[in-house]
Amino acid sequence: MMAESFEVAIVGAGVCGANIARRLSAYEIAVALMDKEADVSFGVSKANSGIVHGGFHHNKKHLKARLEIQGAMMFDRLKTELGFPFVRCGIVVVALHEDEMRAVEQLYAQGVDNGAIGIEMCSRERMLELEPKLSRDALGGLYAPGGGIVEPYRFVFSLVESAVKNGVSVFTGWDIVAAEREGDAWILHAADGRQLRARYAVNCAGLAADEVSRMFGAEDFSIKGRKGEYYLLDKLTKAKPGRVVFPVPTSVSKGMLIVPTVEGTVLIGPTASAVEDKEDAATTRLQLETILRSARNMIPDISEADVITSFAGIRPTLGDDYYIDLSAKVPALVQVAGIQSPGLTASPAIGEYVKDLLKKAGLVLVEKANWDPTVERESRARDLSLFELDELIARDPAYGEVVCRCECVTEAEIVAAIRRGHTTLDGIKYYTRAQMGRCQGGFCTYKIVKILMRETGMSCDQITKRGRASTLLRGVL
Amino acid sequence: MREMSFDCVVIGGGAAGMAAALELEARDLSVAIAEREERLGGILTQCIHNGFGLIEFNEELTGPEFAERFEERIGGRRISVFCGCTVLDMVADEGEQVLSCVSAKEGALRLRSRAVILAMGCRERNRGNVRIPGSRPAGVFTAGLAQRLVNVEGYVPGREVVIIGSGDIGLIMARRMSWIGCKVHAVVEILPYPSGLTRNIVQCLHDFDIPLYLSHLTTGIYGRDRVEGIEVAPIENAALMMGKAFKIPCDTVLLSVGLVPENELSREAGVSINPMTNGAWTDSTLMTSLPGIFACGNVLHVHDLVDYVVEEARRAGRCAAAWLEGARPCREARVKAGSNVRYVVPARVDTGRDNKLYLRTMIVKNDAILEVRIDGKVLLSSRKNHVQPSEMLTLTLGKAQLAAAAELPDAAVEISIQ
Numbered sequence: 001m002m003a004e005s006f007e008v009a010i011v012g013a014g015v016c017g018a019n020i021a022r023r024l025s026a027y028e029i030a031v032a033l034m035d036k037e038a039d040v041s042f043g044v045s046k047a048n049s050g051i052v053h054g055g056f057h058h059n060k061k062h063l064k065a066r067l068e069i070q071g072a073m074m075f076d077r078l079k080t081e082l083g084f085p086f087v088r089c090g091i092v093v094v095a096l097h098e099d100e101m102r103a104v105e106q107l108y109a110q111g112v113d114n115g116a117i118g119i120e121m122c123s124r125e126r127m128l129e130l131e132p133k134l135s136r137d138a139l140g141g142l143y144a145p146g147g148g149i150v151e152p153y154r155f156v157f158s159l160v161e162s163a164v165k166n167g168v169s170v171f172t173g174w175d176i177v178a179a180e181r182e183g184d185a186w187i188l189h190a191a192d193g194r195q196l197r198a199r200y201a202v203n204c205a206g207l208a209a210d211e212v213s214r215m216f217g218a219e220d221f222s223i224k225g226r227k228g229e230y231y232l233l234d235k236l237t238k239a240k241p242g243r244v245v246f247p248v249p250t251s252v253s254k255g256m257l258i259v260p261t262v263e264g265t266v267l268i269g270p271t272a273s274a275v276e277d278k279e280d281a282a283t284t285r286l287q288l289e290t291i292l293r294s295a296r297n298m299i300p301d302i303s304e305a306d307v308i309t310s311f312a313g314i315r316p317t318l319g320d321d322y323y324i325d326l327s328a329k330v331p332a333l334v335q336v337a338g339i340q341s342p343g344l345t346a347s348p349a350i351g352e353y354v355k356d357l358l359k360k361a362g363l364v365l366v367e368k369a370n371w372d373p374t375v376e377r378e379s380r381a382r383d384l385s386l387f388e389l390d391e392l393i394a395r396d397p398a399y400g401e402v403v404c405r406c407e408c409v410t411e412a413e414i415v416a417a418i419r420r421g422h423t424t425l426d427g428i429k430y431y432t433r434a435q436m437g438r439c440q441g442g443f444c445t446y447k448i449v450k451i452l453m454r455e456t457g458m459s460c461d462q463i464t465k466r467g468r469a470s471t472l473l474r475g476v477l
Numbered sequence: 478m479r480e481m482s483f484d485c486v487v488i489g490g491g492a493a494g495m496a497a498a499l500e501l502e503a504r505d506l507s508v509a510i511a512e513r514e515e516r517l518g519g520i521l522t523q524c525i526h527n528g529f530g531l532i533e534f535n536e537e538l539t540g541p542e543f544a545e546r547f548e549e550r551i552g553g554r555r556i557s558v559f560c561g562c563t564v565l566d567m568v569a570d571e572g573e574q575v576l577s578c579v580s581a582k583e584g585a586l587r588l589r590s591r592a593v594i595l596a597m598g599c600r601e602r603n604r605g606n607v608r609i610p611g612s613r614p615a616g617v618f619t620a621g622l623a624q625r626l627v628n629v630e631g632y633v634p635g636r637e638v639v640i641i642g643s644g645d646i647g648l649i650m651a652r653r654m655s656w657i658g659c660k661v662h663a664v665v666e667i668l669p670y671p672s673g674l675t676r677n678i679v680q681c682l683h684d685f686d687i688p689l690y691l692s693h694l695t696t697g698i699y700g701r702d703r704v705e706g707i708e709v710a711p712i713e714n715a716a717l718m719m720g721k722a723f724k725i726p727c728d729t730v731l732l733s734v735g736l737v738p739e740n741e742l743s744r745e746a747g748v749s750i751n752p753m754t755n756g757a758w759t760d761s762t763l764m765t766s767l768p769g770i771f772a773c774g775n776v777l778h779v780h781d782l783v784d785y786v787v788e789e790a791r792r793a794g795r796c797a798a799a800w801l802e803g804a805r806p807c808r809e810a811r812v813k814a815g816s817n818v819r820y821v822v823p824a825r826v827d828t829g830r831d832n833k834l835y836l837r838t839m840i841v842k843n844d845a846i847l848e849v850r851i852d853g854k855v856l857l858s859s860r861k862n863h864v865q866p867s868e869m870l871t872l873t874l875g876k877a878q879l880a881a882a883a884e885l886p887d888a889a890v891e892i893s894i895q
Binding site for chain 2: 232236279280281282283284285288304307308309310311381386387389390393394397398399400401402405406408410411425438439440441442443445446449450460464465466468469470471472473474475476477
């Protein structure tokens with residue numbers, strides 16, 4: 001079998017892979033982006049805090065701090081070009097004891113040193129003025145106005161759409177099992193027998209980056225999973241802050257935060273516990289109780305009555321810093337491993353950094369004359385005025401069919417998601433928000449199943465929640 | 478964009494909405510129903526079991542039959558019905574309510590009216606609401622979604638089933654899944670007593686030998702892609718006994734863990750909500766905290782029988798009509814939930830006429846006494862053979878009984894169960 005040939009093959013279509021692919025799409029090279037899951041952004045990138053960090057949590061002696069600061073600056077332009085949900089709402093760190101105030105001073109000094117714009121120390125009065133819902137126990141803290149919130153999967157989807165528009169080939173369900181050197185290229189093999197050839201490979205396989213490195217015969221390292229559990233609260237919660245609220249960090253994590261999400265819900269978490277099984281994203285009773293307790297320390301109005309769902313994500317950890325470099329053992333392989341927090345924030349800068357590494361390794365980069373950085377966004381019913389909706393429905397009546405009542409998602413938006421290749425229930429959920437609201441799909445799941453069958457020709461037992469064996473139905477009556 | 482005016486718009490075309498609209502139309506008022514689904518009937522259309530209508534029609538009907546009888550009545554009247562029409566928001570404008578709606582057929586439209594009746598029904602509580610931990614595989618459905626998939630769409634959601642919660646829909650689905658050849662391994666209930674009606678425990682569980690685990694908490698759902706089982710642990714003396722936890726293998730989990738009135742539209746419009754019912758606070762005429770906006774049926778509080786929904790909705794329809802004609806309650810007294818009572822609806826009584834009250838107890842008891850007091854004085858005391866939280870109680874307080882309250886400036890009528 002003749003394998004399709006590319007200049008660069010990117011293993012893993014999470015936020016790093018997507019940024020790298022999009023960055024490389026600006027050049028006259030053939031690029032492939034592969035992921036083992038049924039859709040892009042289905043791994044580490046789908047379940048995290050969705051934060052653009054404030055540039056004060058890490059010391060810039062670390063690569064991750066430098067990439068964080070650089071990456072954070074790139075979001076405004078990316079949003080203009082790609083239209084994903086992103087708001088620079090600011091971040092506060094709340095100190096509840098005198099000792100914590102000392103730690104906050106350290107963070108402030110670090111932030112100033114990192115060049116975090118507008119960072120300030122806050123007295124109790126200033127803190128409560130910024131965030132009136134904070135506990136009366138707050139002693140003060142830190143405010144970083146440059147921090148923000150982003151919908152992580154929508155960010156990845158936009159990047160991938162932009163990459164595809166500029167010629168990148170995306171392969172989902174492409175589960176790499178082997179890599180071999182043939183002449184001056186890599187031949188990559190997938191579990192289902194597919195192959196492709198590439199002059200250069202990039203390993204950004206997230207939790208599986210260690211296994212993928214071994215497949216290439218490259219460095220031997222071990223990615224450990226660290227589980228973070230979250231609760232999502234209803235839009236109508238009384239406890240929604242205006243900014244991201246952080247506690248004072250500990251030695252292992254930045255602590256459990258309270259995030260007002262871009263779409264109006266509130267996210268609380270994450271916990272941080274080491275896990276043996278990197279696929280074990282189960283939530284646990286004890287950890288979930290810890291989240292509520294910790295969040296209530298900062299905002300007492302947080303109520304379990306507002307919880308609409310809980311979930312967990314696994315973060316790939318590898319020592320103190322990111323490992324982004326050319327492999328020293330094998331040729332033409334870039335390793336992008338251990339991208340835990342602040343990975344999302346750093347990811348645009350990682351795209352840039354990896355592009356430079358590839359260039360250093362000899363990849364010839366010639367800019368495309370017709371590179372188009374923008375992608376068009378379909379209209380979303382919930383963003384439109386009634387007059388605009390009326391006009392839209394006249395052109396496409398599917399905009400008048402509200403499928404998901406909780407998030408106001410119309411049939412037209414579901415169809416658009418399917419046509420862009422999101423053909424699992426979770427893919428449609430992350431793309432459109434249908435099933436993501438307070439009823440969690442109780443009312444709309446059967447409607448989405450019917451639209452999916454109609455649009456794709458799938459039978460009812462081919463519909464899955466997120467690919468693989470996650471089939472939803474077991475046949476017809 | 479079309480804009481239309483009515484005396485009253487009813488939001489929701491289920492049993493409550495239809496019953497309320499019929500009352501208004503009978504008084505020669507112009508009325509519209511905005512229903513988001515393609516047809517009237519609400520949740521009744523997927524409840525193909527019987528047991529509906531014993532009070533209303535004096536016979537046992539299925540849900541769709543019950544709905545059809547009301548649809549037929551609507552058909553013969555001057556009621557404007559907008560099906561496939563979702564109400565996006567409701568705002569007050571110069572003494573009127575303006576509803577912004579969308580529908581594939583009509584495009585966007587604005588419905589204006591002096592009165593609005595909220596009849597949007599309720600939704601099922603989901604896994605997140607009751608915070609069941611574990612993995613998140615395919616195969617976890619709310620019982621109502623499973624009911625829709627089986628009864629209307631004709632799909633089998635799974636073969637080996639466990640039901641968490643013993644609400645009525647869960648019990649009905651235990652029987653339904655057994656009938657289509659699936660194995661229902663257990664119903665797991667956290668409380669020491671069932672959450673559904675006794676008749677459903679007998680007809681849906683006992684008759685099919687389905688075990689009911691009372692006082693058991695579901696401590697986890699497991700399975701990577703598809704559900705592989707759940708883990709449950711008993712609660713003894715109010716403590717969770719993790720040492721006695723056990724697993725029940727299954728490929729499907731149905732949740733029947735309670736219903737919540739769907740009041741997001743009302744909340745955003747500024748209607749005050751009673752945290753005990755998750756429905757609106759209303760006066761004795763079922764009018765909410767916003768003048769001209771009334772509520773009835775499951776959006777006001779969750780009922781156990783559609784017959785009660787219809788009764789309450791007719792009252793809302795009559796009261797809205799009277800309000801449109803200028804009537805206002807003359808003298809009201811506050812109603813308070815006392816010992817062992819979760820809530821009483823409505824929260825006010827009109828001391829000048831008969832008032833029907835709906836209440837739920839918090840306890841299971843034989844030979845209970847229902848007591849009504851005004852300022853500590855017992856006004857009425859009646860014996861109930863058996864009370865339990867799943868069975869709604871009703872009570873009518875007349876003008877004569879409320880005379881004492883009429884004389885006191887800030888009287889509270891307290892209802893308790895002993």
